[in-house]
Amino acid sequence: xxxxxxxxxxxxxxxKEAVTLDCTYDTSDPSYGLFxxxxxxxxxxxxxxxxxxxxxxxATEGRYSLNFQKARKSANLVISASQLGDSAMxxxxxxxxxxxxxxxxxxxxxxxxx
Amino acid sequence: DAGVTxxxxxxxxxxxxxVTLRCSPKSGHDTVSWYQQALGxxxxxxxxxxxxxxxxxGNFPDRFSGHQFPNYSSELNVNALLLGDSALYLCASxxxxxxxxxxEQYFGPGTRLTVT
Numbered sequence: 430x431x432x433x434x435x436x437x438x439x440x441x442x443x444x445k446e447a448v449t450l451d452c453t454y455d456t457s458d459p460s461y462g463l464f465x466x467x468x469x470x471x472x473x474x475x476x477x478x479x480x481x482x483x484x485x486x487x488a489t490e491g492r493y494s495l496n497f498q499k500a501r502k503s504a505n506l507v508i509s510a511s512q513l514g515d516s517a518m519x520x521x522x523x524x525x526x527x528x529x530x531x532x533x534x535x536x537x538x539x540x541x542x543x
Numbered sequence: 544d545a546g547v548t549x550x551x552x553x554x555x556x557x558x559x560x561x562v563t564l565r566c567s568p569k570s571g572h573d574t575v576s577w578y579q580q581a582l583g584x585x586x587x588x589x590x591x592x593x594x595x596x597x598x599x600x601g602n603f604p605d606r607f608s609g610h611q612f613p614n615y616s617s618e619l620n621v622n623a624l625l626l627g628d629s630a631l632y633l634c635a636s637x638x639x640x641x642x643x644x645x646x647e648q649y650f651g652p653g654t655r656l657t658v659t
Contacts, residue, residue: 433585466650472631474586474650520585524648529576529599531635531648533585 431456433521435534442511442541449496450506450537452521460526463504465495468518468536477519480504511541545570547636547651555657556624564619564654568636574598575617576648577609580631592617593639621656629658 432455442448454463465477480488480495488495496505508515518538522531548567556562568575574593578586588601592611611617615636621628632655637648 464648471652472633472655473652474633474635476649522585529574529591529637530588530601531576531578531586532588535583535585 431458431523431525431532433523433532433534435521435537437537438535439538439540442508442539444513444541444543445510447507447509448511448539450508450519450521450539452504452506452534454502454504454521454523456502456523456525458525462524463495463497464522464524464531465493465504465506466520466522467515468520470517474520478506508539513541513543515539516541547634547649549632549634549651549654551654552652553655553657555659557659558624558626560624561620561622562624562656564621564632564634564656565616566619566634566636566651567616568634569649572636572638572647572649573615574637574639575611575615576635576637577617577619578633578635578650579603580633580653582630586633589619624658626658629656631655 434453461482463480466474478490478493480497492509494507518536520536521534550565576591577589580586589603590600591598595611606622608620631653633653634651
C-alpha cells in the first residue's frame, strides 16, 4: 500500500544552522515521484523540491536538497542555513506512475529560533 | 503570471447545507485536483478533473462532487454538510499527465470551511 511516514511531529533549529526533516515511503511501483511542500500558517502549499525515482542524482533547489536513499525508501529534506521565514509545516508527498493523486504524510512543524 | 486562485477564502455553513468552492488553475494548466486537509493532518485527495470529466477519485462519498468548465476552472460541491467536513480545501493545478514536468503540481491558498 502506498504510504508516506513523517516521524517528527516537530523540529527546532537555530537560525543559520542546517536541519534534516525525515520522510520514508512505501510503494510497490518502481516508477514514482517524491515531493516536499512547505505550508505556512496562511495555508498555501508551496512546492519546494521534486525527486523522480529514476533520477540518478539527489535533487537540489537553492537551500533545499533531497537526500534520496532508494534502497531504504527514504527521501529526507535538508534545509541549509535556516532562516526565520522557514518556520512552517513541511509535508512529504508521493505520486506513483499513471496516477494523478499525491499521497501526503502527516507533516513536520519546523520552528527556527534566533 | 497568475498562480492558482481559490474562492472564497473562508466559509461558515450549518450542518445539512450545501457548499460550492471555486478554483482557477495556473495559467497554462488544464488539470485540477481537489484535496481536503483536516486540522493537524496532511491533505487527502478528493478527485481530479481533466477535459471537463472526473478522471480519478479518492475515498470520498458521493456528497462530494465537482465540475470543470471549458476554461479549466473547477468547482467542488459538498452536499448535506457534516461537522467532519470542516477543513481546509486545497485546489492544485497541473498539466495533463505526460504533458509537462512531473513536478508541476501547484496549490492555491485554500478555502477554510467551518461547519457548525
